[in-house]
Amino acid sequence: MQETELWLTKIFNDYLATPGNWFLSMAGLPHQARPWADFIVMQVLVMTILVLLFAMLRGRLSADQPGKLQHIFELIYEFVHGQTEDQMGNGGVKYLGYFGTIFLFILFSNLIGLIPGFEAPTMNPVVPLGCAVATFLYYNLVGIQANGAKYAAHFVGPFWWLAPLMVPIEIVSHLARPLSLTIRLFANMYAGEKVTMVFLSLTYFMIPAVFMGLHLFVALMQAYIFMLLTMIYVAGAMAHEH
Amino acid sequence: MTKKMMLLAVLGLVASPMLFAQDANVAAQSKAWAGIGAGIAMAIASGLCGLGQGRAVAGATEAMARNPGAIGAIRTMLILGLVLIESLALYTLVIVIRGSGLLG
Numbered sequence: 001m002q003e004t005e006l007w008l009t010k011i012f013n014d015y016l017a018t019p020g021n022w023f024l025s026m027a028g029l030p031h032q033a034r035p036w037a038d039f040i041v042m043q044v045l046v047m048t049i050l051v052l053l054f055a056m057l058r059g060r061l062s063a064d065q066p067g068k069l070q071h072i073f074e075l076i077y078e079f080v081h082g083q084t085e086d087q088m089g090n091g092g093v094k095y096l097g098y099f100g101t102i103f104l105f106i107l108f109s110n111l112i113g114l115i116p117g118f119e120a121p122t123m124n125p126v127v128p129l130g131c132a133v134a135t136f137l138y139y140n141l142v143g144i145q146a147n148g149a150k151y152a153a154h155f156v157g158p159f160w161w162l163a164p165l166m167v168p169i170e171i172v173s174h175l176a177r178p179l180s181l182t183i184r185l186f187a188n189m190y191a192g193e194k195v196t197m198v199f200l201s202l203t204y205f206m207i208p209a210v211f212m213g214l215h216l217f218v219a220l221m222q223a224y225i226f227m228l229l230t231m232i233y234v235a236g237a238m239a240h241e242h
Numbered sequence: 243m244t245k246k247m248m249l250l251a252v253l254g255l256v257a258s259p260m261l262f263a264q265d266a267n268v269a270a271q272s273k274a275w276a277g278i279g280a281g282i283a284m285a286i287a288s289g290l291c292g293l294g295q296g297r298a299v300a301g302a303t304e305a306m307a308r309n310p311g312a313i314g315a316i317r318t319m320l321i322l323g324l325v326l327i328e329s330l331a332l333y334t335l336v337i338v339i340r341g342s343g344l345l346g
Contacts, residue, residue: 086315086318180329183329183332183333183336184325184328184329184332186336187329187332187333187335187336187339188332190339191332191335191339194339221321221325222325224321225321225322225325228318228322
């Protein structure tokens, strides 16, 4: 239950309560008076911003006279492409779409928390859990698609007779991956916000801004790390045993 | 371990229910310790995390000084290592946030 709402959530709840309840009933949950939660509205906002940005970019792509937006997105693309090639060589470029998406989504979600009046959806533990479960399913599907039934050979370990020992260990370590991704992203965002709030309650003068700067740096790093770990897991899943 | 230390240890183990027995208002007394426990846990976690990250940075800067050609790869490894070590301290922070009523 939320005591206070963001102004955007208030608008959503006042005018769009019926579609919100329709989504809830699709998930089997009972209708509520104010169905839109803060983090859902923020996620919808991030989604809309990303779609609008890419739509604007698509209209202005040009090989001869690239504009500023195209330069920025070329930088982002080169960055993600470079990281992909570092991790998994040339065969990984077909997975670039997912890496770029998860990087931009988490980056924008983290950064929108710095703007007053908005809240980072990644502050709620549910949102990083969603990203982590999506990554978990994605790298397993990539492993099955790349290796076929031999993907199960990854869990056995170096020797077949070690299987009764290795399979439980491997399963637990694979399950620990989405858990650690979730907690890392959630705890970093939540702690950054709480620390800024605590220092804001102590003094108004300059010190909270320092912690907000640290939170900005951490937000960028956490988005990069989530993408990097996704790449490492996908690289491990699609590795062909020699 | 000498025989005296063994005897003391066994006596301590046997006597511990009597030593740590609490009176009626157990719940109220235990709650007061949640804050202290949270503080100690977070201090230990942050301290050890600081040591680990210090070693990571030391190794990385020395490697970069020895081999300036590999600075890019070492930097990637350094950032990845630092974040993974940091996340261990963050697991403790999550327990502190959830367990004690300090941060809501």
